[in-house]
Amino acid sequence: MISQSPRFVLGVESLDDILGKVVDFGALVLIAGNPGAGKTLLASTICYANASRGIPCLYVSLQETKEVFFRHMRDFNMDFGELESRDLFKYYGLPIIMDPELINTLINELSTYSSKYKVLVVDSFTPLSRLIEKNSEIRAILQNFFYNLAKIEKSLVVLVAEIPMGKEALNLGDIEFVSDVVLFLRQCMERGLVTRFIEIRKAREAPVSIGEVPFKIIDKVGIRSFLPPQLEELPSIIRGVSYEYPCKELNEVLGPISAGSSMFVAIPADARSTENYVPGLVSLSLALKHKLKTLVIDYVRPPHTFIDSLLEYAAKKSPRSCDTLKKLVNELVSVEYVNPATMSLEELYTHEIELVRQHQPKLLILNRVDIPSRIHGIEKPEKYFTYLWNELLWFRKRGVTVVRISTYVNRESYLQNSSISETVVRLFKTLREPNLKIYLWSERKTPKIIDFQVLSKCLDEFVYGVCSEKK
Incomplete structure (x- = not known):
């Protein structure tokens, strides 16, 4: 049974958001790029996504055997063998054609499948293009x-079209002009790290404002790419949903934290004692109080150490x-360790969003956000801030409350992070007052400075309340 609404998809969320209306009821899509850029994976994703929805796909390959293709795609969680068993997929291995006159034979053979297989992938079109480039009639x-x-x-x-390494001009003749969509996949090196982009070079009758989309190839997942929210869908904080802190004092100073909002926590960079992790642990206790599923992305510490800190604190109290x-x-909290030095900014952005998905x-809870900021934000601060802002909007759109914990680097960094947060918590000491103090500010509230003991007491109350519950 062929699905009807919508007819066709591209299988990559960001591309469907931009180009969905172009391909909805049939289109000619040209995917070009240098070797290894991900062209076959994208074409296979389009094929698989439609076949999985009940629209049969015919995959014509001039490059690899069916067995190799099936094995390769299973690495990205695409089981074409299962689709084949349901008669939703057919692999058509085609030898390299040396005689232009055989093109008519190929067309006749493909025509016999056209009534059943409404998605056709040709990988690669380049050998055919070279074969007919001097024969205008067959072309x-x-x-x-x-x-x-x-x-x-x-x-x-x-x-699918191959473009020689180092080249970006397509030079594929008239096929570029008759195509409804032209996508160019490219990869570049930055600080020795690979960054991948999909350039939308053509989208017939689509008002495309974003011409370049970063993407990441993830094992067992495939292509992942995410768009920042458009202005017309700019999310507002979900005011009707909020969470109270685990103690009265914090609720009086900050008020409940709204779902989808962002909190920035700054701790002293040169005095990172156990006390400095209390604000993060209070955030974690807030999640446990309301039984919120929580993800901790930690940029410096091994998995579970953040959780261990809370359990160790509870054991002492x-x-x-x-x-x-x-x-x-164990039921509510997951920890992921991410080393931002091993990824480009675009890959890091996509990876974090994929973890949230x-x-x-x-x-x-993002622990030690000063690390990715120093790695990626020093040379290109505007670019880093753009990605950060878009990421926070993406989280807000989905109602994810974000707590970003950082060491205090400098005043400029602190003010920049505070400017995009609805709640600010800053731990500090002064020469006159060696005891730890906490600056608190929440949107529509008057800033206030409190003793550290107030925050510590808040965590104590939560721990005591939970641990005193009868089993």
Whole structure:
């Protein structure tokens, strides 16, 4: 049974957001790029996404055997063998054609499949293009065939083209002009790290304002790419949903924290004692109090250490073993360690969003955000801030409350992070006052400075309350 609404998809969220209306009822899509850029993976993703929705796909390959193709795609969680068993996919291995006159034979053979397989992928179109480049009559016949499939037969036709390494000009002749969508996949090196982009070079009758989309190839997942929210869908904080802190004093000073809002916590860079982690642990206790699924992305510490800090704190404060707290942590909290020095800024951005997609938390704690800021934000601060802002909007749109913990680097960095947060918590000491103080500010509240003991007491109350519950 062929699905009807919408007819076709591209299988990559960001591309469907931008180009969905272009390919909805048939289109000719040209995917070009240098070797290793991800062209075959993108074409296969389009094929798989539509076949999985009940729209049969014919995959014509001039490059690899069916067995190799199937094995490679299983690495990205695409089981074409299962689709083949349901008669939703057919792999058509085609030898390299040396005689231009055989093009008519190829067209006739593909035509026999066109009524059933409404998605056609040709990987790669480049050998065919080179074969017919000097034969204008056969070139016109082949191009008209693909164009008519898309426009008259209302099919989705995807052509993959190889561009020599180091080149970006397509030089594919008329096929570029008759295509409805032209995507160029490119990869570049920055600080020795790979960054991948999809350039949208053409999108017929689509008001495209974003011409370049970063993407990441993830093992067992495939292509992931995310767009910042558009202005017309700019999310507002979910005012109707909020979470109270685990103690009265913080609720009086800050008020409840709204779902989708962002908190920035600054701790002294040169005095990182156990006390400095209390604000993060209070955020974690807030999540446990309201039974919020929580993801901790930690940039400096090994997995579970953030959780261990809370459990160790509880062990010191509670005279008995707190199995209830351990159970809550195990059920609600996940920790992911991310080394931002191993990824480009674009890959880091995509990776973090993918982690949120996978875990689907209601609370996200980012520990030591000064690390990625120093790695990626020094040379290109405007670019880093743009990605940070778009990421926060993406989280807000999905109702994810974000707590960003940083060491205090300098006043400029502190003010920049504070300017995009709804709640600010800063721990500090002065020469006159060696005891730790905490500056608190929340949107629509008057800033206030409190003693550290107030925050510590808040955490104590939560730990005692949970650990005193009867089993």
